[in-house]
Amino acid sequence: MTLLTFPKLFAKPRSAEVVRPERKLRIGIPRVLNMWSTHRFWTTFFVELGVNRRSVVYSSETSEARQREFGQGRAAVDCCYPVKCMTGHYGELLHGLKKPINVLFSPKITTLPSILQGEVRNTMSCPRVLAGAESTKAGFLREGNAFADAGVIYVDPVVHLDEPKLAARELFEALDPVLEDLTPEEVEAAIEAGFAALEEFDTSLRKQSLNVLRNCAADSRPAVLALGRPYHMDPGIGHGIATELQEAGYPVLWGQYLPLEEDLLDWLYRDLLSAGRIRTPFDISDIWPSSHSSNTNELLWAARYASLMPWIACVIRFSSYECGMDQPTYTPVQETVEALGTLFFAFQDLDATNPAGSVRIRVETIDYYLKRRAQKIIEQKLAALDTPPESFSNLGSIKDAAQ
Numbered sequence: 001m002t003l004l005t006f007p008k009l010f011a012k013p014r015s016a017e018v019v020r021p022e023r024k025l026r027i028g029i030p031r032v033l034n035m036w037s038t039h040r041f042w043t044t045f046f047v048e049l050g051v052n053r054r055s056v057v058y059s060s061e062t063s064e065a066r067q068r069e070f071g072q073g074r075a076a077v078d079c080c081y082p083v084k085c086m087t088g089h090y091g092e093l094l095h096g097l098k099k100p101i102n103v104l105f106s107p108k109i110t111t112l113p114s115i116l117q118g119e120v121r122n123t124m125s126c127p128r129v130l131a132g133a134e135s136t137k138a139g140f141l142r143e144g145n146a147f148a149d150a151g152v153i154y155v156d157p158v159v160h161l162d163e164p165k166l167a168a169r170e171l172f173e174a175l176d177p178v179l180e181d182l183t184p185e186e187v188e189a190a191i192e193a194g195f196a197a198l199e200e201f202d203t204s205l206r207k208q209s210l211n212v213l214r215n216c217a218a219d220s221r222p223a224v225l226a227l228g229r230p231y232h233m234d235p236g237i238g239h240g241i242a243t244e245l246q247e248a249g250y251p252v253l254w255g256q257y258l259p260l261e262e263d264l265l266d267w268l269y270r271d272l273l274s275a276g277r278i279r280t281p282f283d284i285s286d287i288w289p290s291s292h293s294s295n296t297n298e299l300l301w302a303a304r305y306a307s308l309m310p311w312i313a314c315v316i317r318f319s320s321y322e323c324g325m326d327q328p329t330y331t332p333v334q335e336t337v338e339a340l341g342t343l344f345f346a347f348q349d350l351d352a353t354n355p356a357g358s359v360r361i362r363v364e365t366i367d368y369y370l371k372r373r374a375q376k377i378i379e380q381k382l383a384a385l386d387t388p389p390e391s392f393s394n395l396g397s398i399k400d401a402a403q
């Protein structure tokens with residue numbers, strides 16, 4: 001069985017070589033929020049600016065123990081659980097590393113790069129993500145300046161990651177006082193390298209997903225799609241539910257890393273395209289007209305992908321603390337997923353409580369339904385599609401068998 005594995009998340013890219021004189025600084029970055037989908041950009045960006053790749057360090061995954069040890073007394077005034085957890089990450093970077101950092105870098109990522117760019121109204125971050133850095137910083141300035149006390153420079157620029165030129169200006173202004181002799185040209189080149197590395201990384205995970213689906217197709221076995229925001233990949237925020245499902249024997253794909261091969265998309269979306277319901281496979285205007293928020297847009301897009309892809313027999317929806325941003329999406333996501341019979345289960349209240357027992361019971365429930373219904377779902381979805389594309393050329397017999 002091929003599983004989608006994520007050991008490379010936050011690993012240091014090997015390809016990025018330092019071409020400039022080394023800048024002897026240690027940069028600490030909190031492993032939070034949209035850093036889960038953009039970390040490869042940031043690591044490469046700093047390496048390109050001459051920071052040793054071993055000196056770009058991320059805080060650990062979220063955990064209750066870390067939160068208690070490093071976040072105590074610093075609580076952010078915010079009801080959003082993923083934002084609340086930022087205090088533990090800041091605290092760890094300031095007080096929990098063997099080798100201290102010089103700079104705590106916590107970008108306020110305002111807009112995100114997205115595969116849906118051009119098809120949606122905007123690719124903005126959740127406003128709470130933006131405010132998260134501010135409210136967390138406030139907790140570390142409550143009784144004196146905890147950054148200065150630790151000898152750390154705090155840098156939290158607003159960054160429009162969907163506009164490289166604007167991002168270059170924002171990052172140059174933020175880092176000029178910190179990195180000696182920095183030039184705007186260096187920052188522009190580092191941004192370009194960062195995006196190239198991010199694309200390469202995303203492509204490699206999409207290829208892994210494609211292989212998982214091919215194997216599922218060859219064996220006529222179901223895969224599960226995890227539908228959440230990037231930080232739900234953090235086991236401390238997503239409570240390791242995806243891992244439990246993998247351990248139960250189901251390959252889990254993430255909506256952020258679905259395969260995008262052209263022939264595959266043509267195959268899946270042919271009926272919707274020829275009915276004129278969508279203009280391209282990336283068009284979500286019929287199911288989500290209010291497409292301003294990047295992660296929300298991609299949730300809806302992945303929900304439809306899952307509803308069409310025969311071997312995704314089940315979707316698990318993640319949402320934290322009954323998040324207000326997610327609430328308007330509950331019905332459209334569920335309706336979209338279930339349109340052709342795909343199973344849908346939701347974990348909508350993930351917060352500090354980590355009820356391992358109830359998660360296990362729910363995973364057993366999902367397993368129960370998959371065992372009984374997955375084959376039928378695969379067959380039904382295959383029957384609704386034409387001949388499979390070349391990239392799934394081994395599927396002809398499966399399709400025949402399903403008819």
Ligand code: SF4
Nearest residue numbers: 080126128320323325
């Ligand atoms: S989308 Fe919801 S859970 Fe995520 S950061 Fe925004 S408010 Fe918090």
